[in-house]
Amino acid sequence: MSTPAPYYKYHVFFCTNLRADGSQSCEQCGAQASRDYLKQRTKELGLTGAGGVRVNNAGCLDRCSEGPVAVVYPEGTWYTYVDSEDLEEILQSHLIGGEPVERLRLPG
Numbered sequence: 099m100s101t102p103a104p105y106y107k108y109h110v111f112f113c114t115n116l117r118a119d120g121s122q123s124c125e126q127c128g129a130q131a132s133r134d135y136l137k138q139r140t141k142e143l144g145l146t147g148a149g150g151v152r153v154n155n156a157g158c159l160d161r162c163s164e165g166p167v168a169v170v171y172p173e174g175t176w177y178t179y180v181d182s183e184d185l186e187e188i189l190q191s192h193l194i195g196g197e198p199v200e201r202l203r204l205p206g
């Protein structure tokens with residue numbers, strides 16, 4: 099039996115966790131605003147829905163010291179990012195063009 103195509107072409111999860119103890123966590127770097135930015139951009143560009151791009155919040159992905167982090171499935175490409183320019187590059191290159199952004203990739 100062949101594997102069915104994934105429901106979304108790309109599914110992006112942003113860790114938006116904030117650690118109560120003040121140790122490094124993604125929300126300290128504005129992860130929620132970054133997730134909101136990318137989600138809004140996918141809407142503006144008509145990329146959402148089945149066969150398109152879905153952007154979701156996630157809890158801690160256990161890569162806190164490398165963050166902020168986001169991961170793109172189905173490939174499982176991990177990214178870190180600093181600002182909306184980085185997010186825009188992930189959007190244009192990876193989510194639209196299919197080419198991961200090497201300079202922002204994390205190992206694994």
Ligand code: FES
Pocket residue numbers: 113114115116117122123124125157158159160161162163165166167
């Ligand atoms: S707080 Fe983001 S990976 Fe743990």
